[in-house]
Amino acid sequence: MEYKILAEIAVEAKKLAYAPYSKFHVGAALLTADETVYRGANIENASYSLTVCAERTASFTAVLQGETKFKAIAVAGDLDDFITPCGACRQVLIELCGSELDVVLVNSSNEIKVIKLEELLPLSFGGDALREFQNNK
Numbered sequence: 001m002e003y004k005i006l007a008e009i010a011v012e013a014k015k016l017a018y019a020p021y022s023k024f025h026v027g028a029a030l031l032t033a034d035e036t037v038y039r040g041a042n043i044e045n046a047s048y049s050l051t052v053c054a055e056r057t058a059s060f061t062a063v064l065q066g067e068t069k070f071k072a073i074a075v076a077g078d079l080d081d082f083i084t085p086c087g088a089c090r091q092v093l094i095e096l097c098g099s100e101l102d103v104v105l106v107n108s109s110n111e112i113k114v115i116k117l118e119e120l121l122p123l124s125f126g127g128d129a130l131r132e133f134q135n136n137k
Contacts, residue, residue: 001031001035001037003072003074003102003104003112003114004112006029006031006037006072006074006104007029007074007076007104007106007110007112008110009027009029009037009039009074010027010028010029010039010054010074010075010076010104010106011027011076011106011110012027012039013027013028013029013039013040013041013054013058013076014026014027014041014054014076014077014078015027015041016039016041017041017042017043017054018041018042018043018044019042019044020044021044021046021048022044024042024077024078025041025042025077025078026041026042026053026054026075026076026077026083027039027040027041027054027075027076027077028040028041028053028054028055028057028058028073028074028075028076029058029073029074030055030058030059030062030070030072030073030097031070031071031072031073031074032062032067032069032070032071033069033070033071034069036062036067038058038059038061038062038065038067039058039061040053040054040055040056040057040058040059040061041054041057042054042057043057053085053086053088053089054075055073055075055085055089055092055093056088056089056092058073059073059092059093059096059097060092062096063096070096070097070098070101071101071102072101072102072103072104072114073085073093073097073101073102073103073104074104074105074106074112075103075104075105075106076106077106077107077108078108079107079108080107080108080109081107082105082106082107082111082113083105083106083107084103084105084120085103085120087121090117090120090121090124091121091124091125093117094117094118094121094124094126095126095127097117098117099116099117099118099121099124100116100117100118101116101117102114102115102116102117103115103116103117103120
């Protein structure tokens with residue numbers, strides 16, 4: 001799938017956002033190895049710490065459907081500049097999708113920029129470190 005199409009799906013997913021407090025809508029579209037796309041949108045809560053981001057909504061949905069291999073995720077926001085996943089989403093994406101995941105950033109003009117997840121979260125901490133720890137006990 002062309003990343004332009006993936007970006008368009010992320011832009012459409014923004015319409016699903018529940019953001020009554022911040023009014024900041026984010027959409028995500030996660031592409032699997034077999035070309036399936038899972039959409040996500042941010043879902044706010046009055047207790048902001050309970051809010052779930054679009055990237056995590058999409059990735060958790062995909063994992064619940066048994067997906068384990070991913071190519072890319074597009075992230076679209078309402079900013080003139082490109083929006084990137086927050087730190088929590090970067091950590092979740094590294095764990096579930098791998099550091100080689102392409103992150104397709106989409107600005108409000110529908111321009112795209114592609115970056116590898118490992119560039120957004122260098123020197124990440126993940127399951128490998130925990131498995132190594134357990135093996136050395």
